[in-house]
Amino acid sequence: MGEEGSLLIIVITLVISFVIGITLNHFWPLFFNNYGTTLHVIPKGTFGWPLLGETLSFLKPHPSNSIGTFLQQHCSRYGKVFKSHLFFSPTVVSCDQDLNYFILQNEDKLFQCSYPKPIHGILGKVSLLVAVGDTHKRLRNVSLSLISTIKSKPEFINDVETLALQILQSWKDKHQVRYWEEARKFSFNVIVKQVLGLTPDNPQSALILQDFLAFMRGLISLPLYIPGTPYARAVQARSRISSTIKAIIEERRRKHVVDGDSKKNDFLEILLCVDTLSEEEKVSFVLDSLLGGYETTSLLMAMVVFFIGQSQTAFDRLKEEHDNIRSTKEKELLNWEDYQKMDFTQKVINEALRYGNVVKFVHRKALKDVKFKDYVIPAGWKVLPVFSAVHLDPSVHPNALHFNPWRWESDEQISKKLTPFGGGSRCCPGFELAKVEVAFFLHHLVQKYRWEVEEGEQPIAYPYVEFKNGLTIRLHKNST
Numbered sequence: 381m382g383e384e385g386s387l388l389i390i391v392i393t394l395v396i397s398f399v400i401g402i403t404l405n406h407f408w409p410l411f412f413n414n415y416g417t418t419l420h421v422i423p424k425g426t427f428g429w430p431l432l433g434e435t436l437s438f439l440k441p442h443p444s445n446s447i448g449t450f451l452q453q454h455c456s457r458y459g460k461v462f463k464s465h466l467f468f469s470p471t472v473v474s475c476d477q478d479l480n481y482f483i484l485q486n487e488d489k490l491f492q493c494s495y496p497k498p499i500h501g502i503l504g505k506v507s508l509l510v511a512v513g514d515t516h517k518r519l520r521n522v523s524l525s526l527i528s529t530i531k532s533k534p535e536f537i538n539d540v541e542t543l544a545l546q547i548l549q550s551w552k553d554k555h556q557v558r559y560w561e562e563a564r565k566f567s568f569n570v571i572v573k574q575v576l577g578l579t580p581d582n583p584q585s586a587l588i589l590q591d592f593l594a595f596m597r598g599l600i601s602l603p604l605y606i607p608g609t610p611y612a613r614a615v616q617a618r619s620r621i622s623s624t625i626k627a628i629i630e631e632r633r634r635k636h637v638v639d640g641d642s643k644k645n646d647f648l649e650i651l652l653c654v655d656t657l658s659e660e661e662k663v664s665f666v667l668d669s670l671l672g673g674y675e676t677t678s679l680l681m682a683m684v685v686f687f688i689g690q691s692q693t694a695f696d697r698l699k700e701e702h703d704n705i706r707s708t709k710e711k712e713l714l715n716w717e718d719y720q721k722m723d724f725t726q727k728v729i730n731e732a733l734r735y736g737n738v739v740k741f742v743h744r745k746a747l748k749d750v751k752f753k754d755y756v757i758p759a760g761w762k763v764l765p766v767f768s769a770v771h772l773d774p775s776v777h778p779n780a781l782h783f784n785p786w787r788w789e790s791d792e793q794i795s796k797k798l799t800p801f802g803g804g805s806r807c808c809p810g811f812e813l814a815k816v817e818v819a820f821f822l823h824h825l826v827q828k829y830r831w832e833v834e835e836g837e838q839p840i841a842y843p844y845v846e847f848k849n850g851l852t853i854r855l856h857k858n859s860t
């Protein structure tokens with residue numbers, strides 16, 4: 381080949397390289413982001429239908445102790461991290477233990493809590509559950525100090541136990557109960573007592589419960605503000621609860637000033653003395669506590685009873701533990717030392733949280749392009765860490781589809797593989813309160829009764845969990 385031929389080849393090579401370069405430069409970012417030397421790809425997956433994307437399949441009900449067909453199919457097709465289009469936004473769904481942990485630990489740095497807009501409409505702007513950045517930090521600090529003050533008072537655990545005994549007393553002549561309803565009654569009574577100092581027979585308790593149920597129904601409804609819709613009723617219910625709470629606050633203030641009434645042991649008493657919160661924030665705070673602590677705790681109580689009802693060995697071990705702590709025949713109430721001895725009970729609670737999945741996932745968004753392992757999550761995308769997928773992942777929890785409290789003998793890496801309360805700077809502030817409630821209720825329940833769960837019952841994730849038939853249990857009194 382002559383000199384001209386070589387020159388031609390060089391020119392052609394340069395032109396081809398130039399064209400390829402231009403083409404790649406244009407289309408590359410659609411598929412890849414080049415950060416330094418490593419290539420990071422947007423996770424595989426599909427966006428589904430325009431607008432709705434794959435939201436309906438993602439939300440399709442399934443037993444809460446399974447991951448459901450949507451996640452099953454997507455994980456086997458695309459892996460544990462995949463892209464989708466959910467809740468009107470391009471989304472990265474994570475069923476990966478490490479990525480979930482990374483998301484939770486990087487709140488307000490790389491990711492941020494981002495619940496759908498209609499939820500803000502109902503909860504209000506200053507709700508701790510949806511607040512972000514400095515507002516969240518300020519509200520959360522108050523919440524943490526409030527809960528630790530309440531926990532340090534003996535009245536707290538005494539109240540929990542007394543309310544548990546009242547529920548069990550009401551079963552005296554019954555052979556079967558709809559347990560989920562009873563659990564809801566109990567956890568509502570506990571939370572209104574802790575927060576507002578109200579007893580179950582107080583007319584204001586009934587008023588709040590009625591409005592609160594409408595308020596919760598709205599949270600999971602279509603966000604249409606048309607009179608009569610569950611959403612509109614929820615917004616109205618919120619404003620009524622808000623007025624009731626304001627009236628209770630006023631009444632309490634007046635009693636202090638006029639009557640010099642003795643101080644009570646509830647959130648409200650402490651809230652009244654906090655001057656860093658506005659009136660609206662105080663009301664919101666009460667609502668957050670009711671919302672965070674009512675449904676979730678009653679579900680955990682129901683999960684424990686559901687799974688223990690099917691495991692004789694776990695029941696026997698649990699009963700043995702509680703028999704040894706204190707007989708229910710003793711008049712004396714339980715104390716924190718007794719609670720520390722409830723070691724197997726804690727394992728049962730952990731296992732019910734893992735296997736039952738009270739909260740399936742949480743909502744986040746990426747604040748900037750985030751690289752993790754080989755992936756990039758583009759800025760502005762929704763990110764959903766799915767806790768249930770990790771809880772039921774057999775590579776994380778051997779024999780994951782079996783209820784086995786003994787698996788919690790070692791606490792190795794527990795904060796990564798068990799995240800029923802979330803994690804990082806948004807980790808549930810009420811987790812210990814919920815555990816105490818369940819443990820104290822169980823203390824009396826296992827000593828008084830054995831039970832059988834009605835055939836065919838199952839916890840269903842809608843994705844908020846419900847017991848299909850209300851969890852009816854048949855009761856058998858223990859002879860000793």
Ligand code: HEM
Pocket residue numbers: 493508509510520523668669670672673674676677680738739742743800801802803805806807808809810811813814
């Ligand atoms: C079994 C019972 C409970 C479960 C499974 C549960 C679960 C959770 C989860 C997963 C979060 C994190 C949400 C997120 O990251 O977006 C959370 C936050 C929260 N929970 Fe709980 N919770 C329970 C009981 C309670 C109780 C008893 C209270 C109140 C006394 C409470 C109050 C809250 C509040 C106020 C937040 C917001 C915290 C923040 O954003 O900083 N929860 N809970």
